Amino acid sequence: MTIIEDAVPAPRGAGEDQTPLLEVRNLHVEFHTREGVAKAVNGVNYTVRPGETLAVLGESGSGKSVTAQAIMGILDMPPARIPQGEILFRGQDMLKMSGEERRKLRGAEIAMIFQDALSSLNPVLTVGYQLGEMFRVHRGMSRKQAKAKAIELMDRVKIPAAAARVNDYPHQFSGGMRQRIMIAMALALEPDLIIADEPTTALDVTVQAQVMDLLAELKNEFNMGLILITHDLGVVADVADKIAVMYAGRIVETAPVRELYKSPAHPYTRGLLDSIPRLDQKGQELYAIKGLPPNLLRIPDGCAFNPRCPKAQDVCRTDTPKLAQLTGDEGRELVGRGSACHFWKETLNG
Amino acid sequence: MAEPTARDAAETPNTAPVDKAEASTEEAAIAAIEAPVERGEPILQVRNLVKHFPLTLGIVIKRQIGAVKAVDGISFDLYQGETLGIVGESGCGKSTVAKLLMNLERATAGEVFYKGQDITKLSGRALKAVRRNIQMVFQDPYTSLNPRMTVGDIVGEPFEIHPEVAPKSDRRRKVQELLEVVGLNPEHINRYPHQFSGGQRQRIGIARGLALNPEIIICDEPVSALDVSVQAQVINLMERLQDEFNLSYIFIAHDLSIVRHISDRVGVMYLGKMAEIGTDEQIYEHPTHPYTQALLSAVPVPDPEAREHRERIILTGDVPSPANPPSGCRFRTRCWKAEDKCAEEVPLLAIPERFKGSDSPAAHESACHFAEEKDVVGAA
Numbered sequence: 001m002t003i004i005e006d007a008v009p010a011p012r013g014a015g016e017d018q019t020p021l022l023e024v025r026n027l028h029v030e031f032h033t034r035e036g037v038a039k040a041v042n043g044v045n046y047t048v049r050p051g052e053t054l055a056v057l058g059e060s061g062s063g064k065s066v067t068a069q070a071i072m073g074i075l076d077m078p079p080a081r082i083p084q085g086e087i088l089f090r091g092q093d094m095l096k097m098s099g100e101e102r103r104k105l106r107g108a109e110i111a112m113i114f115q116d117a118l119s120s121l122n123p124v125l126t127v128g129y130q131l132g133e134m135f136r137v138h139r140g141m142s143r144k145q146a147k148a149k150a151i152e153l154m155d156r157v158k159i160p161a162a163a164a165r166v167n168d169y170p171h172q173f174s175g176g177m178r179q180r181i182m183i184a185m186a187l188a189l190e191p192d193l194i195i196a197d198e199p200t201t202a203l204d205v206t207v208q209a210q211v212m213d214l215l216a217e218l219k220n221e222f223n224m225g226l227i228l229i230t231h232d233l234g235v236v237a238d239v240a241d242k243i244a245v246m247y248a249g250r251i252v253e254t255a256p257v258r259e260l261y262k263s264p265a266h267p268y269t270r271g272l273l274d275s276i277p278r279l280d281q282k283g284q285e286l287y288a289i290k291g292l293p294p295n296l297l298r299i300p301d302g303c304a305f306n307p308r309c310p311k312a313q314d315v316c317r318t319d320t321p322k323l324a325q326l327t328g329d330e331g332r333e334l335v336g337r338g339s340a341c342h343f344w345k346e347t348l349n350g
Numbered sequence: 351m352a353e354p355t356a357r358d359a360a361e362t363p364n365t366a367p368v369d370k371a372e373a374s375t376e377e378a379a380i381a382a383i384e385a386p387v388e389r390g391e392p393i394l395q396v397r398n399l400v401k402h403f404p405l406t407l408g409i410v411i412k413r414q415i416g417a418v419k420a421v422d423g424i425s426f427d428l429y430q431g432e433t434l435g436i437v438g439e440s441g442c443g444k445s446t447v448a449k450l451l452m453n454l455e456r457a458t459a460g461e462v463f464y465k466g467q468d469i470t471k472l473s474g475r476a477l478k479a480v481r482r483n484i485q486m487v488f489q490d491p492y493t494s495l496n497p498r499m500t501v502g503d504i505v506g507e508p509f510e511i512h513p514e515v516a517p518k519s520d521r522r523r524k525v526q527e528l529l530e531v532v533g534l535n536p537e538h539i540n541r542y543p544h545q546f547s548g549g550q551r552q553r554i555g556i557a558r559g560l561a562l563n564p565e566i567i568i569c570d571e572p573v574s575a576l577d578v579s580v581q582a583q584v585i586n587l588m589e590r591l592q593d594e595f596n597l598s599y600i601f602i603a604h605d606l607s608i609v610r611h612i613s614d615r616v617g618v619m620y621l622g623k624m625a626e627i628g629t630d631e632q633i634y635e636h637p638t639h640p641y642t643q644a645l646l647s648a649v650p651v652p653d654p655e656a657r658e659h660r661e662r663i664i665l666t667g668d669v670p671s672p673a674n675p676p677s678g679c680r681f682r683t684r685c686w687k688a689e690d691k692c693a694e695e696v697p698l699l700a701i702p703e704r705f706k707g708s709d710s711p712a713a714h715e716s717a718c719h720f721a722e723e724k725d726v727v728g729a730a
Binding site: 160175176207209233236238257273278285286287290292293 | 644
């Protein structure tokens with residue numbers, strides 16, 4: 001056990017009223033480039049509780065991966081810079097920690113699963129060695145013990161004949177198996193929070209279903225918090241508890257998963273949902289959000305979505321909408337729902 | 351080794367027209383290629399197409415130790431004006447099919463008839479004439495455009511090879527017209543690919559594909575590299591262009607939802623074979639092949655409530671290697687219905703016996719010994 005965990009004991013077990021595992025407060029990340037300052041993340045707030053799955057949904061350039069990298073502490077700084085914000089893990093601000101302290105958290109408390117398993121694994125080392133490395137470095141185990149642990153992990157992520165395959169190299173595994181190894185590696189030290197960045201994007205649908213099921217099963221078994229970063233509205237619908245939709249470095253909508261699909265409260269979310277073809281219906285012409293995502297060097301004034309928004313008014317070009325709590329009939333708060341749109345009421349009601 | 355045999359030939363639903371007398375001269379072949387085809391008539395007929403990539407051992411003295419059977423005897427027709435979707439997982443041979451249809455790869459065996467001319471046997475002027483009429487749009491708009499060429503040069507390059515389509519003096523105007531057709535600003539003709547976004551680059555690729563007024567466009571994963579909101583724009587553009595220029599599409603993709611949206615008919619491939627083929631309604635709402643059913647049931651649907659009414663079939667294991675495919679039915683190693691028969695006998699792509707003569711939508715070609723209908727999509 002690490003020092004951090006001893007210092008801040010957190011109860012295990014599900015429940016909404018637990019202290020959050022992770023709390024991101026007003027996070028900003030910018031990149032200094034030759035052309036100017038690219039504002040990748042512009043004030044993101046979210047919380048993850050134990051046993052909860054938060055899906056962060058967005059297109060390329062929306063800042064979803066940069067936020068995750070900031071949480072993991074794997075941003076290249078420079079060119080990246082975090083001008084303001086807090087990332088609280090069990091109440092402690094990770095941005096104020098020393099490199100040494102953060103290294104202890106990484107892997108042991110917070111682990112990450114990357115999209116492309118082939119390029120995330122070292123091609124010249126066996127998977128057994130790479131899995132065992134976690135135990136040797138963090139737990140000081142011997143090579144022999146570490147290998148036994150590696151086999152145990154490979155079993156747990158359902159790799160057939162784990163003992164026989166522990167000395168194989170990454171290229172000898174299929175895409176789905178490699179992603180399982182990535183999951184095994186993330187699980188190795190039984191972290192409390194896992195960040196999965198597009199974990200199934202590179203996989204075929206039949207394998208994708210296997211991997212998502214495995215991830216959900218393990219999450220429940222260990223009661224971990226899971227941040228699932230994806231662009232795929234379909235994958236999210238299956239596993240997430242709540243969703244945060246990002247656009248141009250901001251969260252534009254948050255909602256429990258069912259409600260987001262049933263009644264989106266931001267024109268961008270609505271546009272996204274309308275623009276995907278459905279498997280169970282032969283559609284007519286697809287709805288297409290006009291225009292392109294903004295250049296992060298020149299994010300439009302006001303609401304960043306206003307040049308593409310069918311509902312944009314003058315106020316949208318001048319005032320940046322805040323993520324506001326949504327209210328239903330008679331001013332009752334809609335739990336967990338927020339929208340950063342001046343006209344969320346109209347959007348919510350169609 | 352599964353060589354194309356008489357059994358494979360039996361898969362062929364109808365025989366292809368080969369007019370040997372006319373094909374005897376190159377001129378006649380070109381004349382046939384230039385002749386128009388009525389809407390709804392077959393424009394491309396693929397028969398028992400096979401592509402094996404040899405596996406060799408040794409550097410100086412090479413000997414063949416096996417073959418990757420990327421495409422192993424597939425047959426289908428493409429009708430004028432329709433969109434045929436081809437779906438399958440990575441490694442099933444769908445991209446190799448695209449290359450074979452363009453004659454970019456030489457087929458190991460089998461025929462591809464374009465208006466009755468077997469393009470796998472053509473060469474010289476006749477092949478050039480075919481290639482003018484069959485164009486391709488590639489998956490990755492970042493690597494399929496030369497970064498050192500301007501948009502004008504990229505879109506205008508087909509005219510260099512086929513100068514009869516547009517005289518030199520007219521080319522710039524032609525290119526600008528094409529840019530406008532695909533929704534780009536014609537004034538950007540002198541820009542370079544890096545100055546465009548992914549969606550715009552794919553439009554440039556489409557403009558290049560349209561330049562020679564082709565009849566068929568083969569699209570290999572044309573939108574899979576694009577963001578969701580941009581994907582819809584490109585799909586809509588492709589549908590509009592199909593109506594405007596009377597194009598036939600072969601649309602290869604792994605995204606089943608997009609394929610359903612754009613296709614009139616759909617073929618499902620598994621490990622170099624066609625598992626099932628039919629209209630979009632037949633395949634999506636009345637699939638009879640277990641692989642199609644598993645594939646459809648695994649697609650995540652962006653609607654948590656619809657999700658609960660769906661049955662999910664989770665396949666075990668991975669796709670076997672195409673260098674050493676299972677005997678009999680190739681899907682049997684992952685199939686929950688597999689019996690001894692499946693290991694011994696290759697199921698033919700034909701309308702299953704039990705549905706023969708019925709007018710139910712389940713009566714379409716399916717390569718399974720135990721084909722039965724199952725609704726996995728939960729369509730209303």
